[in-house]
Amino acid sequence: MTTSTIPATGSPCESCPAHHAGNLKRLGVDMGNWDFVVALAGNPNTGKSTVFNALTGLRQHTGNWPGKTVTRAEGGFAYGGHRYKMVDLPGTYSLLSTSMDEEIARDFLLFGQPDVTVIVVDATHLERNLNLTLQVLEITDRVVLALNLMDESRRHKLRIDDRRLARDLGVPVVPMAARYGEGRPELLKAISEVATAKTVCKPRRLKKQAPRIQQAIGQLIPAIEKLFPDLPNSQWVALRLLDGDSQIAEAILDGRIGQLQRISETLPGQDSTRARLLEKTS
Amino acid sequence: MIQKNSTAAGVLELAEQLRWQVGDSFHQELMESIYTEAAQLANRAVTQPTDKPRFDLDRTIDRIVTSRRWGFPLMVLLFTLVFWITIAGANAPSSWLATMLIGTGQPWLKQLASSVGMPWWLNGLLIDGVYLTTAWVIAVMLPPMAIFFPMFTLLEDFGYLPRVAFNLDSIFRRSGAHGKQALSMMMGFGCNAAGVVATRVIDSPRERLIAIITNNFALCNGRWPTQILIATIYIGSLVPAYLAGLVSALAVVSIALLGVLLSLVVSWGLSRTILKGEVSTFSLELPPYRPPRFWQTIYTSLIDRTMIVLWRAVVFAAPAGVVIWLSANIIIGDASISGHLIRWLNPLGILLGLNGVILLAYVVAIPANEIVIPTILMLTVLSGGIAGIGHGAGVMFELNSDSQTLSVFQQGGWTLLTAVNLMLFSLIHNPCSTTIYTIYKETGSKKWTLIASLLPVGMGLTITFFVAQIWRLLAGAGF
Numbered sequence: 052m053t054t055s056t057i058p059a060t061g062s063p064c065e066s067c068p069a070h071h072a073g074n075l076k077r078l079g080v081d082m083g084n085w086d087f088v089v090a091l092a093g094n095p096n097t098g099k100s101t102v103f104n105a106l107t108g109l110r111q112h113t114g115n116w117p118g119k120t121v122t123r124a125e126g127g128f129a130y131g132g133h134r135y136k137m138v139d140l141p142g143t144y145s146l147l148s149t150s151m152d153e154e155i156a157r158d159f160l161l162f163g164q165p166d167v168t169v170i171v172v173d174a175t176h177l178e179r180n181l182n183l184t185l186q187v188l189e190i191t192d193r194v195v196l197a198l199n200l201m202d203e204s205r206r207h208k209l210r211i212d213d214r215r216l217a218r219d220l221g222v223p224v225v226p227m228a229a230r231y232g233e234g235r236p237e238l239l240k241a242i243s244e245v246a247t248a249k250t251v252c253k254p255r256r257l258k259k260q261a262p263r264i265q266q267a268i269g270q271l272i273p274a275i276e277k278l279f280p281d282l283p284n285s286q287w288v289a290l291r292l293l294d295g296d297s298q299i300a301e302a303i304l305d306g307r308i309g310q311l312q313r314i315s316e317t318l319p320g321q322d323s324t325r326a327r328l329l330e331k332t333s
Numbered sequence: 334m335i336q337k338n339s340t341a342a343g344v345l346e347l348a349e350q351l352r353w354q355v356g357d358s359f360h361q362e363l364m365e366s367i368y369t370e371a372a373q374l375a376n377r378a379v380t381q382p383t384d385k386p387r388f389d390l391d392r393t394i395d396r397i398v399t400s401r402r403w404g405f406p407l408m409v410l411l412f413t414l415v416f417w418i419t420i421a422g423a424n425a426p427s428s429w430l431a432t433m434l435i436g437t438g439q440p441w442l443k444q445l446a447s448s449v450g451m452p453w454w455l456n457g458l459l460i461d462g463v464y465l466t467t468a469w470v471i472a473v474m475l476p477p478m479a480i481f482f483p484m485f486t487l488l489e490d491f492g493y494l495p496r497v498a499f500n501l502d503s504i505f506r507r508s509g510a511h512g513k514q515a516l517s518m519m520m521g522f523g524c525n526a527a528g529v530v531a532t533r534v535i536d537s538p539r540e541r542l543i544a545i546i547t548n549n550f551a552l553c554n555g556r557w558p559t560q561i562l563i564a565t566i567y568i569g570s571l572v573p574a575y576l577a578g579l580v581s582a583l584a585v586v587s588i589a590l591l592g593v594l595l596s597l598v599v600s601w602g603l604s605r606t607i608l609k610g611e612v613s614t615f616s617l618e619l620p621p622y623r624p625p626r627f628w629q630t631i632y633t634s635l636i637d638r639t640m641i642v643l644w645r646a647v648v649f650a651a652p653a654g655v656v657i658w659l660s661a662n663i664i665i666g667d668a669s670i671s672g673h674l675i676r677w678l679n680p681l682g683i684l685l686g687l688n689g690v691i692l693l694a695y696v697v698a699i700p701a702n703e704i705v706i707p708t709i710l711m712l713t714v715l716s717g718g719i720a721g722i723g724h725g726a727g728v729m730f731e732l733n734s735d736s737q738t739l740s741v742f743q744q745g746g747w748t749l750l751t752a753v754n755l756m757l758f759s760l761i762h763n764p765c766s767t768t769i770y771t772i773y774k775e776t777g778s779k780k781w782t783l784i785a786s787l788l789p790v791g792m793g794l795t796i797t798f799f800v801a802q803i804w805r806l807l808a809g810a811g812f
Contacts, residue, residue, distance in 0.1 A: 096620045178375035208382035216378040267351040292348035
């Protein structure tokens with residue numbers, strides 16, 4: 052896991068496989084043998100459901116209306132010889148509070164262990180959207196950032212340096228205008244590259260904590276890692292415990308946290324434990 | 334010294350000890366550090382435009398539609414317009430559908446049935462029961478829904494609904510409910526079961542229960558046709574013809590507003606009695622206005638909303654047709670089953686300013702509010718024995734104009750009071766069985782499901798009772 056380059060984004064060329072529409076075979080919800088699970092996360096009303104529809108060909112109703120999706124919607128698509136199951140999560144501003152929709156999103160990211168998490172962000176409100184992005188990056192390291200609503204940000208005359216953002220966050224960034232299908236081939240390509248580990252992300256983890264907190268985390272992480280070696284997100288688990296998150300405490304007690312590490316050891320997409328876990332969390 | 338044993342309980346114990354050290358402000362500081370980093374990253378990536386555009390359309394629209402002075406009147410005006418278009422536009426296609434499905438289709442099917450030698454009871458059950466009920470539901474519901482839903486969806490996609498929630502938020506908060514209840518209520522105007530599911534956005538269980546219990550006061554699309562029909566033929570007929578459409582639309586809007594008022598009053602009552610507690614704060618995002626993609630919106634709202642709602646109505650109407658036909662044709666002693674029930678319910682109905690037929694129809698229609706009007710019409714003909722309309726017991730008949738419907742109601746002993754109280758009772762009664770089941774699934778509690786089901790019907794009986802008494806008092810003599 053030491054690739055130091057993050058691929059440049061948004062540079063389509065005619066030879067790219069992304070431009071062969073035949074590669075994209077829409078499957079609807081019929082997903083017998085999927086290879087990868089892709090989760091769609093993001094703030095409310097950033098166009099997750101629109102991205103979902105653009106990739107799966109389903110017509111889930113999309114509204115200009117924060118909180119439209121309160122349950123999980125699922126669909127699928129095939130690309131580059133692999134079959135992807137896509138899960139549209141409820142929109143949330145953070146993963147730290149306790150409302151039911153935020154819990155659904157967090158539990159899925161944590162216990163569903165998606166192969167790729169696509170975070171859909173509103174390019175016109177980047178700062179607020181990055182709050183959630185940073186939290187997701189604490190949980191999982193296989194992330195693609197879909198910089199959606201580029202059409203609106205152009206209307207507002209904002210200039211967004213997506214390459215710099217990709218370097219800073221350590222994950223691929225794809226500028227999109229999902230309503231018009233703009234950026235869809237690039238997003239598909241980025242998803243498949245992260246899923247097949249062609250792109251290895253080095254996500255930015257939170258660093259700017261007060262020394263007092265850093266010290267507490269420093270004590271807690273070794274204890275957690277001793278109990279669960281290879282846990283991909285021990286800093287996040289430590290932060291949650293310090294915040295008094297009773298559900299994470301429960302997951303440590305009943306060993307569900309431990310199951311996460313065993314999954315991350317196996318090859319992506321070839322594990323039946325994951326399928327069962329996915330059912331459990333639904 | 335901290336014990337660092339490598340058991341799960343040990344880790345939790347260590348975490349608990351460290352929590353004391355980091356103190357109460359941990360959550361705050363964690364959020365702050367996330368915000369700081371997000372701000373830095375965003376600053377590096379985004380270049381703001383050098384000169385701000387002089388005219389910001391979104392902000393200008395928002396300043397008007399959420400203003401203290403114009404927010405509410407505009408809202409009422411907009412919804413009145415939507416209903417007026419619905420009422421005015423649905424009339425012609427509805428009577429055309431009725432003529433085609435019932436006026437022409439039903440006799441043709443009858444003829445076909447007798448030509449293949451179908452026994453009278455099967456013929457009656459299938460054609461007079463199942464087919465006619467279903468045809469009636471389609472004729473009454475399809476045109477208004479096909480006009481109302483696309484308009485509502487366009488408003489939704491444009492971004493107007495969150496502004497409505499914004500306008501209503503402060504009133505909801507003052508009544509002790511969560512401001513987001515305004516959002517779940519807006520969903521309830523489509524379907525209460527969907528509205529109940531939408532309360533998941535509310536994080537406090539107390540406020541979520543209030544939102545679930547009061548969602549039923551949002552007039553759902555199964556009840557819009559009842560309101561629209563009764564308002565058109567009774568309220569609209571009180572004024573000159575050129576005003577009729579507008580006045581009927583205003584009557585429907587007032588009923589919907591009364592529903593909003595009731596949900597506020599009940600929220601207020603609940604939050605001061607069995608569901609006491611603090612009001613929690615939240616942030617409500619006003620999304621940018623987005624031009625809706627017109628044709629796609631029309632397509633999705635026709636396929637997703639209209640067809641799904643219509644299908645549900647048809648699925649419930651067909652068996653209801655069987656029940657109605659059987660209850661009207663199985664004779665016990667001196668009358669049919671429905672005849673006995675109507676006679677038994679009538680004294681209570683009259684006391685409430687309604688009648689036995691309406692009460693029985695509401696029992697039959699528990700699975701779906703959509704079939705109330707067809708059931709009432711048929712039962713009225715049966716119990717009144719109106720000559721010349723319909724074709725006998727258990728037959729729903731052709732009523733291809735509103736004036737004909739009115740004459741049936743009048744011969745059934747209806748007055749303006751009956752119409753007003755029917756509109757009120759349609760707003761204030763128990764949720765349909767789908768919603769009740771959804772409430773049970775969402776709350777997981779029999780107690781709250783029972784309260785959510787019985788509270789509105791209790792209120793409906795009380796309110797119609799008092800309206801009837803006051804009405805009769807004012808009118809001088811009894812009706």
